[in-house]
Amino acid sequence: MIFIDYKDTRPIYEQIVERYKTLILKGVMQPDEQLPSVRNLAMELSINPNTIQKAYAELERQGFIYVVKGRGNFVSGDSGLVEKRKNEYVDQIMALVREVLEIGMSKAELIRLIEVL
């Protein structure tokens, strides 16, 4: 379910955050489903528990999971997250589209590439 790409330049904790965000938003992980414990996931990935802790803290800060002390971390049920996430993606895409249009690509060409995707 979770893996680390050491060729990826992004920090490990960030990769884990991204991975869980997409798992949750795509519905692979259902609301109130439990995430692996900090220590377990650390063991499984052969990394330090503190790194997992950092990732989980970030996921909680962003509202993707909630924490029950002594029990574990669970997927949040907030559906507004999908909409928020969509907007994040759209903003990024539009910024890039503006750039590529400025150096001479046509809208039509770009739209065509999306259509055939």
Place this chain on the structure above:
Amino acid sequence: MIFIDYKDTRPIYEQIVERYKTLILKGVMQPDEQLPSVRNLAMELSINPNTIQKAYAELERQGFIYVVKGRGNFVSGDSGLVEKRKNEYVDQIMALVREVLEIGMSKAELIRLIEVL
């Protein structure tokens, strides 16, 4: 022409590289036009010459500029760069598009956003 955004999390030298790449690709800087000297630009931006040097070295590595020792750095005339850069952008855009489609956005909606841009 060049400025630094200290709120930007990217390193300074990288910001300078990006800035010059777009200036060159948009034609704001013409082939064989001279760039500011390492020391001048460093003074102007109040940063260290080594940082500028790093940015210029990267620009040369990517083929955007060429260097004449003792004279300065100049904009390259290679037109194939535009095409290469376009592809870089398109790859990034398509990766993001795939993500946003996976979490439930429709192609039509996305295309519409580009059309009204």
Place this chain on the structure above:
DNA sequence: TAAGTGTACTATCAGTGGTGGTACACTTAG
């Protein structure tokens, strides 16, 4: 009670971005 959970520390290390400074080879204007 014991095991498993999150959480909060502290110390330490490695890599990277950036600064500050020196030095050298080259080109060109005077």
Place this chain on the structure above:
DNA sequence: CTAAGTGTACCACCACTGATAGTACACTTA
């Protein structure tokens, strides 16, 4: 030829960040 301006190559140093290692404590539950 000389001096000024150019790129280039170092070195030492510092700050920040990501990550590790270890300890400790409070909570929940079988």
